Amino acid sequence: MSKPATQSSDGAGTSDLDLDVRFHAIDDAEPFYRYGLGGYHPVAIGDRLGSRYHILHKLGHGSYSTVWLARDQTLQRLVAVKVCTADASPRESEILSLLKNLSEVDDDGDGGALGRGMIPTLLNTFRIDGPHGAHTCLVTDVGRCSVHEAKRRGSYAPLMLPVARAIAAQLILTVAYLHDLHLGNVLLRLPQEFHLWSDEELLVRCGEPELEPVQTFDDKPIPPGVPLVATLPVWFPMERINKLPLSDAHVVLADFGESYRPSQESKFECCTPVHCRPPENRFEPTKPKSFPSDIWTLACAVWATLAQRSVFEMFWSTEDNVTWMQVQALGKLPDEWWEKWDARSKDFTEEGQPIRADDSPVYTFDYQFEDAMQEGRRRYKMETMDSAEKEALLAKLRPMLAYKPEQRCNVKEVLGSEWMTRYAMPDYEGMRARDELQVRRAPPAK
Numbered sequence: 001m002s003k004p005a006t007q008s009s010d011g012a013g014t015s016d017l018d019l020d021v022r023f024h025a026i027d028d029a030e031p032f033y034r035y036g037l038g039g040y041h042p043v044a045i046g047d048r049l050g051s052r053y054h055i056l057h058k059l060g061h062g063s064y065s066t067v068w069l070a071r072d073q074t075l076q077r078l079v080a081v082k083v084c085t086a087d088a089s090p091r092e093s094e095i096l097s098l099l100k101n102l103s104e105v106d107d108d109g110d111g112g113a114l115g116r117g118m119i120p121t122l123l124n125t126f127r128i129d130g131p132h133g134a135h136t137c138l139v140t141d142v143g144r145c146s147v148h149e150a151k152r153r154g155s156y157a158p159l160m161l162p163v164a165r166a167i168a169a170q171l172i173l174t175v176a177y178l179h180d181l182h183l184g185n186v187l188l189r190l191p192q193e194f195h196l197w198s199d200e201e202l203l204v205r206c207g208e209p210e211l212e213p214v215q216t217f218d219d220k221p222i223p224p225g226v227p228l229v230a231t232l233p234v235w236f237p238m239e240r241i242n243k244l245p246l247s248d249a250h251v252v253l254a255d256f257g258e259s260y261r262p263s264q265e266s267k268f269e270c271c272t273p274v275h276c277r278p279p280e281n282r283f284e285p286t287k288p289k290s291f292p293s294d295i296w297t298l299a300c301a302v303w304a305t306l307a308q309r310s311v312f313e314m315f316w317s318t319e320d321n322v323t324w325m326q327v328q329a330l331g332k333l334p335d336e337w338w339e340k341w342d343a344r345s346k347d348f349t350e351e352g353q354p355i356r357a358d359d360s361p362v363y364t365f366d367y368q369f370e371d372a373m374q375e376g377r378r379r380y381k382m383e384t385m386d387s388a389e390k391e392a393l394l395a396k397l398r399p400m401l402a403y404k405p406e407q408r409c410n411v412k413e414v415l416g417s418e419w420m421t422r423y424a425m426p427d428y429e430g431m432r433a434r435d436e437l438q439v440r441r442a443p444p445a446k
């Protein structure tokens with residue numbers, strides 16, 4: 001699906017309704033020019049959607065939706081209501097319904113059965129007709145925040161190792177479900193006790209929704225169908241990311257809007273941030289995306305969970321910068337790609353060796369492991385990885401990051417790798433065992 005048009009780099013833009021009206025961008029709020037035909041549906045705190053969902057707060061937004069925290073007044077529980085743009089494809093609800101109907105029992109060794117716990121349950125779907133068209137609304141469980149957002153708010157402090165391992169294990173278990181994986185689409189589960197809050201308690205603990213007036217350039221009147229205020233997303237109270245306990249490391253995947261069924265359709269576009277996209281996406285754009293592409297993005301997501309920054313990310317991630325990082329870490333590209341990369345001679349010899357003008361580091365895997373995974377934990381006086389675990393981790397990641405998709409390892413090899421079985425799964429199972437103990441200790445319901 002192509003991205004909506006007419007957005008400028010500062011997030012300001014023109015409304016499809018009236019091309020003369022331009023909106024000032026508001027941090028953490030959706031772009032208001034998308035409140036036009038085919039775009040977002042205007043939703044406000046206090047609205048009742050689908051005749052039973054009372055809107056309490058905003059959870060976030062994406063290119064194709066705004067997402068709201070609501071009280072289901074029929075079941076008296078908190079839910080997330082994703083109100084899709086009128087031009088969004090119906091793919092996400094189809095995929096979630098399909099996943100919901102999958103048998104719970106068949107596990108052919110690709111992690112499918114265990115990974116199903118991380119797939120959101122589609123609780124309901126309904127449709128809203130509004131000034132900008134017809135909008136599909138998806139009702140799912142509420143997540144606490146994305147792992148990316150938790151890291152960002154915690155100044156990218158590292159996660160405790162058992163927590164990072166348990167999250168990484170869950171990501172690996174979910175790869176059976178094709179998905180453009182990145183930490184912005186991985187939500188921490190909302191702790192059980194938060195579900196017991198009344199609406200009043202929720203507002204006391206999280207604060208009232210923050211509203212900011214929408215402003216247009218030259219003070220032009222706000223067109224009908226565009227909200228007068230921007231609602232900023234809620235922040236559920238949580239420990240700083242480096243203090244997050246193992247019991248809060250459950251994750252659930254969000255955004256199945258870009259999922260696809262490779263047996264039935266081809267996909268060429270990759271919707272992950274540029275630094276987690278596999279190199280074939282850049283160098284072989286006419287070939288359809290294949291399962292090995294997900295293995296590459298999975299490796300990037302596992303690294304980003306364990307480390308303080310993503311493995312191929314630079315402050316300003318352009319395609320060239322990302323390829324530069326990949327060649328620093330993984331060596332020369334395959335010949336036919338190397339030839340295509342025009343910027344290669346700027347910083348590399350024809351053999352793929354980095355040309356170092358000063359004593360700046362070469363971002364090899366080893367360097368990055370020390371710098372992004374170990375150093376921060378030392379600084380925060382946290383447990384670091386021992387050399388046996390480092391060996392096992394890098395031995396798992398390298399074949400996942402083979403340049404050529406056909407040379408990458410497959411899911412079963414990732415699941416059976418020493419790092420997964422000896423280091424990540426025990427922490428994941430430890431987290432689950434604690435949960436079960438807690439359930440058994442909980443006083444019986446009155």
Ligand SMILES: Nc1ncnc2c1ncn2[C@@H]1O[C@H](COP(=O)(O)OP(=O)(O)OP(=O)(O)O)[C@@H](O)[C@H]1O
Binds near residue numbers: 065187256
């Ligand atoms: N169930 C949920 N619980 C809590 N927050 C959620 C939930 N679903 C989505 N969000 C928040 O809303 C944001 C947008 O959701 P999502 O990525 O699904 O939207 P989208 O329009 O499909 O995005 P994209 O731009 O990636 O296509 C997420 O980044 C997350 O912060």
